[in-house]
Amino acid sequence: MSRLASLPSLVGSGxxxxxxxxxxxxxxxxxxxxxxxxxxxLSLANLVNIVSGAVIxxxxxxxxxxxxxxxxxxxxxxxxxDFGSAFAIVALKDYGVxxxxxxxxxxxxxxxxxxxxxxxxxxxxxxxxxxxxxxxFIGGSLQRIFTNGGGPISFRRLPTEYYDLAVGDLYGIxxxxxxxxxxxxxxxxxxxxxxxxxxxxxxxxxxxxARVAGLPVGAIVAFGFxxxxxxxxxxxxxxxxxxxxxxxxxxxxxxxxxxxxxFIGASMHRDGxxxxxxxxxGVLFLAMVANGLNLMGLDFNLKDAxxxxxxxxxxxxxxxxxxxxx
Amino acid sequence: xxxxxxxxxxxLSAAVVSAVPLLVFLALLAYFxxxxxxxxxxxxxxxxxxxxxxxxxxxxxLSFVVIGGGDDxxxxxxxxxxxxxxxxxxxxxxxxxxxxxxxxxxAVLLGFMAxxxxxxxxxxxxxxxxxxxxLATLASSTAFIGFSKLVTANRRIDLSDPLIVTLRDGTVxxxxxxxxxxxxxxxxxxxxxxxxRWGLRxxxxxxxxxxxxxxxxxxxxxxAQSFLIAGVFGGLAxxxxxxxxxxxxxxxxxxxxxxxxxxxxxxxAFSPRRVVTVWGAALxxxxxxxxxxxxxxxxVDVFWTGCVKGGLILVVVAAAAVARRSRT
Numbered sequence: 232m233s234r235l236a237s238l239p240s241l242v243g244s245g246x247x248x249x250x251x252x253x254x255x256x257x258x259x260x261x262x263x264x265x266x267x268x269x270x271x272x273l274s275l276a277n278l279v280n281i282v283s284g285a286v287i288x289x290x291x292x293x294x295x296x297x298x299x300x301x302x303x304x305x306x307x308x309x310x311x312x313d314f315g316s317a318f319a320i321v322a323l324k325d326y327g328v329x330x331x332x333x334x335x336x337x338x339x340x341x342x343x344x345x346x347x348x349x350x351x352x353x354x355x356x357x358x359x360x361x362x363x364x365x366x367x368f369i370g371g372s373l374q375r376i377f378t379n380g381g382g383p384i385s386f387r388r389l390p391t392e393y394y395d396l397a398v399g400d401l402y403g404i405x406x407x408x409x410x411x412x413x414x415x416x417x418x419x420x421x422x423x424x425x426x427x428x429x430x431x432x433x434x435x436x437x438x439x440x441a442r443v444a445g446l447p448v449g450a451i452v453a454f455g456f457x458x459x460x461x462x463x464x465x466x467x468x469x470x471x472x473x474x475x476x477x478x479x480x481x482x483x484x485x486x487x488x489x490x491x492x493x494f495i496g497a498s499m500h501r502d503g504x505x506x507x508x509x510x511x512x513g514v515l516f517l518a519m520v521a522n523g524l525n526l527m528g529l530d531f532n533l534k535d536a537x538x539x540x541x542x543x544x545x546x547x548x549x550x551x552x553x554x555x556x557x
Numbered sequence: 558x559x560x561x562x563x564x565x566x567x568x569l570s571a572a573v574v575s576a577v578p579l580l581v582f583l584a585l586l587a588y589f590x591x592x593x594x595x596x597x598x599x600x601x602x603x604x605x606x607x608x609x610x611x612x613x614x615x616x617x618x619l620s621f622v623v624i625g626g627g628d629d630x631x632x633x634x635x636x637x638x639x640x641x642x643x644x645x646x647x648x649x650x651x652x653x654x655x656x657x658x659x660x661x662x663x664a665v666l667l668g669f670m671a672x673x674x675x676x677x678x679x680x681x682x683x684x685x686x687x688x689x690x691x692l693a694t695l696a697s698s699t700a701f702i703g704f705s706k707l708v709t710a711n712r713r714i715d716l717s718d719p720l721i722v723t724l725r726d727g728t729v730x731x732x733x734x735x736x737x738x739x740x741x742x743x744x745x746x747x748x749x750x751x752x753x754r755w756g757l758r759x760x761x762x763x764x765x766x767x768x769x770x771x772x773x774x775x776x777x778x779x780x781a782q783s784f785l786i787a788g789v790f791g792g793l794a795x796x797x798x799x800x801x802x803x804x805x806x807x808x809x810x811x812x813x814x815x816x817x818x819x820x821x822x823x824x825x826a827f828s829p830r831r832v833v834t835v836w837g838a839a840l841x842x843x844x845x846x847x848x849x850x851x852x853x854x855x856x857v858d859v860f861w862t863g864c865v866k867g868g869l870i871l872v873v874v875a876a877a878a879v880a881r882r883s884r885t
Contacts, residue, residue: 242853368815372867536704
């Protein structure tokens with residue numbers, strides 16, 4: 232009798248658990264599907280391949296998580312990534328600076344983009360979407376002007392230390408994965424375990440209430456944009472080290488996936504907030520889909536169309552999941 | 558901000574600030590007129606208008622969504638996928654005409670069906686599934702662009718179909734046919750939004766969703782309709798995109814998106830209440846086109862135009878934000 236009475240609540244909690252972890256079920260299904268389509272999908276080499284390929288999208292995704300947690304959006308993360316890559320490569324090639332200085336200069340390049348965003352959004356009160364869209368176009372145009380139309384700037388004789396950012400390893404672990412792991416931990420501590428993180432979420436959820444409560448909302452938002460720009464630049468450093476060149480406008484390719492990963496991740500959160508573990512899951516899911524579709528040997532253009540459809544479906548699913556809970 | 562300023566002075570400064578985008582534009586046009594002798598010729602003006610057509614039609618489609626969803630870009634109505642819908646529809650029409658021997662009418666119908674289906678997809682994502690329009694259309698536009706690449710194998714398709722050529726070169730009473738067709742479309746859209754009961758209700762839904770719902774309007778239906786209409790305008794624009802480019806070219810979606818967003822939100826600067834309007838979007842498209850041609854005719858490097866347009870977006874929206882702040 233008592234067991235019968237508790238049944239509905241059991242069903243209820245089961246449904247709630249599915250709503251929260253439903254996306255993990257989708258991830259599981261995708262893994263099984265790709266493994267059936269091509270058994271080498273699950274080979275260790277391929278899994279390492281997926282993870283190391285996910286490093287740059289993950290870094291951009293972390294930057295986006297911070298900005299979305301503030302209730303804003305940053306369409307210019309790709310520009311920050313490109314600036315990071317361009318500043319570092321030009322510093323190395325034309326000025327022969329040591330590698331660590333090049334890293335600092337690259338990060339300064341991304342920070343510059345963040346500062347412009349912060350100025351536009353905080354000082355001039357432009358909506359984050361339109362403001363960063365403007366910066367996106369200006370940044371793209373500046374890269375075209377600088378490279379005389381978008382040709383890459385390559386530098387084959389990179390210092391080994393810089394090259395190692397992308398291809399080196401430390402005790403057998405690829406350095407790029409270590410960099411990403413450090414950023415994940417840093418962002419997790421910032422957003423989920425620090426006083427500043429609480430304030431960031433407060434601004435994102437109720438900006439006016441946060442202001443009334445005495446938080447320096449403008450300064451917090453500005454910090455978010457600047458920090459996001461600097462972070463995205465780290466992705467640019469790895470990208471430029473990997474190819475030993477700066478490829479203009481390459482950063483924009485990461486924008487959509489970063490936004491998608493953040494929203495997929497938010498749908499898995501108790502309160503639907505952007506969060507670091509969720510973004511990590513989202514990025515890995517998207518990287519897995521891209522890799523799985525590649526292994527299926529599909530036509531390049533078909534792959535593009537399919538990944539677009541999967542993106543829409545994954546986002547729609549995560550929004551439905553989130554709504555079912557609230 | 559300015560506690561000491563008199564209310565009258567504040568209103569005046571608001572008026573000045575919100576006129577900044579227009580003043581910047583007029584200054585640029587005057588500069589072109591002075592520097593490039595042929596810039597103010599009728600032939601150049603016709604060219605400016607003709608080049609503005611695709612952006613104008615897309616901007617009109619986008620303005621339906623913005624008017625019905627409210628002009629808060631993140632939470633309100635925005636449809637970033639209109640240009641990619643046009644590119645998808647153009648790809649289908651071009652592919653059918655060039656490689657499948659389909660008749661003109663059937664090919665255009667196929668393209669239109671894809672555009673309407675795309676609009677429907679956006680409407681479902683936003684009103685049924687509950688995604689924010691920004692996220693929904695950003696994601697769906699990647700799918701639409703993916704499909705258009707699939708259709709054309711990411712290659713350029715040249716067209717010499719009579720319909721496309723007529724739309725490009727045909728004239729009626731000395732005026733370009735494409736221009737007349739686009740003007741007719743825009744006039745119909747203005748009548749629908751600004752002169753009809755349906756349009757008034759659409760504006761009510763966008764202006765204050767809660768109040769509109771309390772007054773008995775089915776807000777969701779209006780929002781869904783606005784996305785469908787945007788899809789239809791995307792399909793219509795595809796014909797003009799094909800005519801302007803004499804075929805389908807991959808990779809034009811991003812430029813179209815930039816110009817469409819710029820034209821639509823710039824258009825808000827013309828309206829007395831600084832809100833997005835259909836006619837404002839069309840006018841904005843003409844200004845953007847004048848700017849592109851003007852920069853070309855004074856010999857400015859083409860790579861700079863993105864910089865200038867991005868800068869203009871910032872000036873326009875910053876001026877609007879500053880004006881709003883000083884008004885309240």
